[in-house]
Amino acid sequence: MTKETSSITSGRAELLPALKRELKKNGCLTREIMDTVAGRSGLPLNEIYGVATFYAYLPLAPLGQYVIKVCRCLPCDMKDAQAVIGGIKQELGIAPGETTADGKFSLELVNCIGACDQAPAMLINAKLYGNLTPQRIVEILKSY
Amino acid sequence: MPEKRIVLGNCGATDPNDIETYLGKGGFKGFIKARDRLKPGDIVDQVKKSGLSGRGGAGFPCGLKWELARNAKAKMKYLICNADEGEVGTFKDRYILSHDPFGLIEGICIAGLAIGARQAYIYLRAEYHFLNDPLCRAIAQVKEKGFLKHLDIQVFEGAGSYVCGEESALMDSIEGKRGEARYRPPYPQARGLWGQPTIINNVETLMNIPHIIANGAAWFSAMGTAKSKGTKVFSVSGDVSKPGVYELEMGSSLKELVMDLAGAVDIKAVQVGGRHGNIIPGHMIDIVLSYETCLGPGAVVVFNSKRDIIDIVHNNMHFLNDESCGKCTPCREGTEVMLEILGRLRGVEGAAGDIDALEDLAQTMALASLCGLGQEAAVPVLDSLKYFRAEYVNRIEQSLFLRSYLGEELSKSKEGER
Numbered sequence A: 001m002t003k004e005t006s007s008i009t010s011g012r013a014e015l016l017p018a019l020k021r022e023l024k025k026n027g028c029l030t031r032e033i034m035d036t037v038a039g040r041s042g043l044p045l046n047e048i049y050g051v052a053t054f055y056a057y058l059p060l061a062p063l064g065q066y067v068i069k070v071c072r073c074l075p076c077d078m079k080d081a082q083a084v085i086g087g088i089k090q091e092l093g094i095a096p097g098e099t100t101a102d103g104k105f106s107l108e109l110v111n112c113i114g115a116c117d118q119a120p121a122m123l124i125n126a127k128l129y130g131n132l133t134p135q136r137i138v139e140i141l142k143s144y
Numbered sequence B: 001m002p003e004k005r006i007v008l009g010n011c012g013a014t015d016p017n018d019i020e021t022y023l024g025k026g027g028f029k030g031f032i033k034a035r036d037r038l039k040p041g042d043i044v045d046q047v048k049k050s051g052l053s054g055r056g057g058a059g060f061p062c063g064l065k066w067e068l069a070r071n072a073k074a075k076m077k078y079l080i081c082n083a084d085e086g087e088v089g090t091f092k093d094r095y096i097l098s099h100d101p102f103g104l105i106e107g108i109c110i111a112g113l114a115i116g117a118r119q120a121y122i123y124l125r126a127e128y129h130f131l132n133d134p135l136c137r138a139i140a141q142v143k144e145k146g147f148l149k150h151l152d153i154q155v156f157e158g159a160g161s162y163v164c165g166e167e168s169a170l171m172d173s174i175e176g177k178r179g180e181a182r183y184r185p186p187y188p189q190a191r192g193l194w195g196q197p198t199i200i201n202n203v204e205t206l207m208n209i210p211h212i213i214a215n216g217a218a219w220f221s222a223m224g225t226a227k228s229k230g231t232k233v234f235s236v237s238g239d240v241s242k243p244g245v246y247e248l249e250m251g252s253s254l255k256e257l258v259m260d261l262a263g264a265v266d267i268k269a270v271q272v273g274g275r276h277g278n279i280i281p282g283h284m285i286d287i288v289l290s291y292e293t294c295l296g297p298g299a300v301v302v303f304n305s306k307r308d309i310i311d312i313v314h315n316n317m318h319f320l321n322d323e324s325c326g327k328c329t330p331c332r333e334g335t336e337v338m339l340e341i342l343g344r345l346r347g348v349e350g351a352a353g354d355i356d357a358l359e360d361l362a363q364t365m366a367l368a369s370l371c372g373l374g375q376e377a378a379v380p381v382l383d384s385l386k387y388f389r390a391e392y393v394n395r396i397e398q399s400l401f402l403r404s405y406l407g408e409e410l411s412k413s414k415e416g417e418r
């Protein structure tokens, strides 16, 4: 079984998997990439743009090699997610929405990532880290 | 009542990477019985008789939905397992997917037989990308055992959108569109994915199916209350000493869950149900957990006496406003205005008409929104106004006092600082 929806013939249904493949290859969905996808799928560019901008995990501009997504929802906020965000800011010198100058890390604040039992929690790319403290953050970031 | 682990029975008892351990615990007995001894209509009947309702939040009777899809005439029928779990405070599906993927796949296999679907999707939220490969490997093992001759199961990963957990938005997302809610009718059972009859069930709902088929509808419906049968898996977080996933018989009390099991001591309020969560004040902690009272998808967040109610409701609204798909005006604009008002109250910059404005808006949003997000967005606001009105009134009085005392100038300079 493949993760791609290969058994579906409709070009439309291939769009999200196709955008994800491009994302994996290029790190973001630029105008040029969307143009190419539009050409290949036969869908108008505005449709592609509409889909790309709808989803939080389809960035239009380049992000760092490692994207840190810190949860800002209530259960994490209550367990001092702010201190974790502060720790990352201090360690990397970037604020949420920014990327380090060397292009290694980006920092984002995201909604609940389904790890509230380990609050405060974050994802670095697809890896989940829970029960964070500002001290642990330093160790984790050093491991990258 | 102690914990009653049925849905979670195999979590920790089997190896999620090895189907043999699942088979060793009686896994796929339900499926084999359904395949070899029951007609599809009988399976639907069993599920109907069991009284199982949807565990994803809405609580719609599962068997009834299946019957509609079963009886619909179409070339192709689809089954979708909703593993989008975006509700703030829920992580039970993550727990199930990590510990017992075979239980879920068995449920999907049986549901496929019952409704006559040949294609199934597991819609997995992007945040759970780390579960994608293990899930695919589990599906491959089930296939190797010959249990998937009737059905193809694909994992479809989302791309970061909470509203895609809403069934009509979810189907749009699979179809490669923006995940926006659809106007209904038609309902998915009649015209769903690509216009074909489609059943969408939550992970936990499907986890119950093998047990119902193996042990019978009567066994299942003996558990719970008049309208809520079986057990419910809760995700407990917030001010508790033992946050985690707990499974209780329907009709157990909130107190048992948060105090006896999760170790809460100091309780100002508990939010039960996620985004649209009811806010239950501490003095009502004996409330029973069931569809008749409060349940939703089983997100339970405990707040101690140091927590500020307006902060809580504001954080909630921030989430809803952020995740509103924007298609309908009451939800898109309503959450925006509510966020603005709550933000001002939080910053002690309230105004005299704020409470009325919140209550007015709440009504419009509940009546006129396209999907559950907007319809239920104001529930925490209304609940908090009902049980903690004094905190709102106080905040407004403080705001008015501050403004008159300090004068316009000072509050302006405060604005500049922000």
Ligand SMILES: Cc1cc2nc3c(=O)[nH]c(=O)nc-3n(C[C@H](O)[C@H](O)[C@H](O)COP(=O)(O)O)c2cc1C
Pocket (backbone or CB within 6 Å): B053, B054, B055, B056, B057, B058, B059, B060, B062, B082, B083, B084, B085, B086, B087, B162, B163, B164, B165, B166, B167, B168, B200, B201, B202, B203, B205, B206, B371, B372, B373
């Ligand atoms: C805004 C919104 C978000 C939802 N998110 C989820 C979700 O993450 N998981 C889920 O199972 N159901 C979710 N639902 C409920 C689904 O629309 C649907 O009712 C459910 O998947 C049906 O399955 P069930 O009958 O087994 O509960 C959501 C509903 C709304 C309105």
Ligand code: FES
Pocket (backbone or CB within 6 Å): A071, A072, A073, A074, A075, A076, A077, A111, A112, A113, A114, A115, A116, A119, A120, A121, B088, B089, B090
């Ligand atoms: S609130 Fe942070 S993971 Fe759920």
